Amino acid sequence: MTTVGKPEVNEKKRVDLNVPMETTTGPALETFAMEAVGLSAYYGEFRAVRDVNLSFRDRQITALIGPSGCGKTTLLRTLNRMNDLVQGARAEGEVRFHGQNIFDASVDPVELRKRVGMVFQKPNPFPKTIYQNVAWGARINGMKQDLDALVEHSLRQAALWDEVKDKLDESGYSLSGGQQQRLCIARAIAVKPEIILMDEPTSALDPVATLRIEELIQELKVNYTIIIVTHNMQQAARASDHTVFLNMDSDRAGYVVESGTTGTLFTRPARQETEDYITGRFG
Amino acid sequence: MTEFRSLFHSELNQLEVLLLDMSELAEVQINNAVEALLQGDAELAHQVVLGDREIDRLYVEVERRWHEVMARQTPVASDLRLMSLILQAGHSLERMGDQASNIAKIVEATSTLPTNRTILLHIREMRSIVVPMVETAMEALVKRDLNLALRLPELDDPADWLNRNMWKEVAACASNPEMLEWAVHMMLVSRALERVGDRAVDIGEQVAFLLTGEQHEFPEGWVPAPGSA
Numbered sequence: 246m247t248t249v250g251k252p253e254v255n256e257k258k259r260v261d262l263n264v265p266m267e268t269t270t271g272p273a274l275e276t277f278a279m280e281a282v283g284l285s286a287y288y289g290e291f292r293a294v295r296d297v298n299l300s301f302r303d304r305q306i307t308a309l310i311g312p313s314g315c316g317k318t319t320l321l322r323t324l325n326r327m328n329d330l331v332q333g334a335r336a337e338g339e340v341r342f343h344g345q346n347i348f349d350a351s352v353d354p355v356e357l358r359k360r361v362g363m364v365f366q367k368p369n370p371f372p373k374t375i376y377q378n379v380a381w382g383a384r385i386n387g388m389k390q391d392l393d394a395l396v397e398h399s400l401r402q403a404a405l406w407d408e409v410k411d412k413l414d415e416s417g418y419s420l421s422g423g424q425q426q427r428l429c430i431a432r433a434i435a436v437k438p439e440i441i442l443m444d445e446p447t448s449a450l451d452p453v454a455t456l457r458i459e460e461l462i463q464e465l466k467v468n469y470t471i472i473i474v475t476h477n478m479q480q481a482a483r484a485s486d487h488t489v490f491l492n493m494d495s496d497r498a499g500y501v502v503e504s505g506t507t508g509t510l511f512t513r514p515a516r517q518e519t520e521d522y523i524t525g526r527f528g
Numbered sequence: 529m530t531e532f533r534s535l536f537h538s539e540l541n542q543l544e545v546l547l548l549d550m551s552e553l554a555e556v557q558i559n560n561a562v563e564a565l566l567q568g569d570a571e572l573a574h575q576v577v578l579g580d581r582e583i584d585r586l587y588v589e590v591e592r593r594w595h596e597v598m599a600r601q602t603p604v605a606s607d608l609r610l611m612s613l614i615l616q617a618g619h620s621l622e623r624m625g626d627q628a629s630n631i632a633k634i635v636e637a638t639s640t641l642p643t644n645r646t647i648l649l650h651i652r653e654m655r656s657i658v659v660p661m662v663e664t665a666m667e668a669l670v671k672r673d674l675n676l677a678l679r680l681p682e683l684d685d686p687a688d689w690l691n692r693n694m695w696k697e698v699a700a701c702a703s704n705p706e707m708l709e710w711a712v713h714m715m716l717v718s719r720a721l722e723r724v725g726d727r728a729v730d731i732g733e734q735v736a737f738l739l740t741g742e743q744h745e746f747p748e749g750w751v752p753a754p755g756s757a
Contacts, residue, residue, distance in 0.1 A: 513741030
């Protein structure tokens with residue numbers, strides 16, 4: 246029997262007008278997951294990035310934007326010492342992670358990259374099954390836990406589980422481009438990083454797959470700090486909480502012009518240089 | 529400086545030109561509506577009522593292009609603030625046209641009633657205040673002149689004062705029922721002109737927002753924060 250009762254009153258949640266819109270979803274207390282202090286990055290004699298001082302907020306999405314060649318990707322790859330793998334690459338200054346400079350001799354770069362994961366421009370699954378792609382990181386890191394549960398958890402977090410749960414033994418290559426990129430995100434998540442660096446993660450994807458990844462990034466920030474390089478300013482505007490604008494000098498060294506909440510940077514940037522770039526009057 | 533969004537910025541310029549067309553028409557319409565009242569010219573009043581269609585048409589065109597630009601160009605920073613101004617100022621100018629039309633309709637409706645010279649002088653004075661205010665607001669926009677925009681509240685004060693005191697002149701007509709009927713209508717005319725002044729101040733506030741990035745209604749003595757955009 247159905248009881249007809251008093252209809253529920255759909256009370257709209259009150260908006261606290263004293264809280265800026267862009268901070269309403271952030272953590273209650275502002276903490277930083279990583280800080281760059283006086284950071285410069287070089288390839289041989291060429292200085293690609295100069296004197297960067299930035300604080301990346303914990304469990305927030307920070308977008309790095311700027312013209313081609315301004316050092317966005319170099320900066321990103323310096324944050325987990327991925328650039329160590331490039332011959333002639335070196336860094337000056339500090340990147341502080343849990344109070345320690347990641348360039349200290351005592352820091353194991355492999356351990357660092359486990360905690361500061363990376364997703365690349367083009368989806369790069371291994372030529373293995375979907376299951377093995379996700380379980381790989383855990384296996385090589387000797388993580389002792391239920392791999393089936395880890396794979397499922399990672400694929401769920403990457404919003405891919407429902408699409409692949411019945412074909413975990415199929416090759417990662419059998420997936421679409423967007424699914425492959427989410428598989429790579431699941432692979433990065435599986436080793437339980439604290440920070441995920443994303444280097445133009447949607448540039449090889451179609452618009453629908455792009456929006457899907459952007460949605461996913463929003464979900465991931467509950468658990469992870471995300472730093473994303475994007476050429477697409479609208480993507481930065483849509484998907485990030487904070488935006489850093491980099492430009493480059495006449496000697497092609499990239500530098501930070503301005504950083505701030507994405508809402509402010511895209512409505513009233515503080516620097517004319519930023520205004521000129523984002524409104525297309527860049528010269 | 530290299531311009532990478534010339535098509536978009538040319539579309540923004542065209543929208544500004546449409547706003548200027550609207551403001552010129554609005555000024556003519558307000559002038560003519562009050563002139564029809566002062567001269568008891570029913571034909572001119574009728575022309576004003578018909579003339580409002582052109583302002584409405586321009587506003588529809590502004591809205592149509594505005595939506596297209598928003599959908600296609602995704603403006604940011606000062607471009608976004610200009611888009612905000614265009615829509616709101618367009619609405620203000622359209623409403624000014626409506627106020628002119630309302631005054632003209634009152635002229636038609638009260639053409640057989642006796643008038644009062646003091647009230648007519650009051651209304652003429654209000655016109656001499658609010659029409660230049662519209663011009664000042666648009667000049668502030670064209671010249672991107674914050675100081676000009678900031679002057680608008682002060683220009684509006686006398687119009688507010690005249691409107692607030694109109695009831696005394698109306699009350700003075702109480703002994704003549706027909707003139708009182710006309711005078712009560714004149715309170716509506718006074719109110720319409722006062723609203724035109726308020727709309728001009730609104731446009732000034734939008735210009736200040738465009739230039740400073742700060743979103744404020746002009747309170748007494750408002751000045752933008754140092755270092756604002």
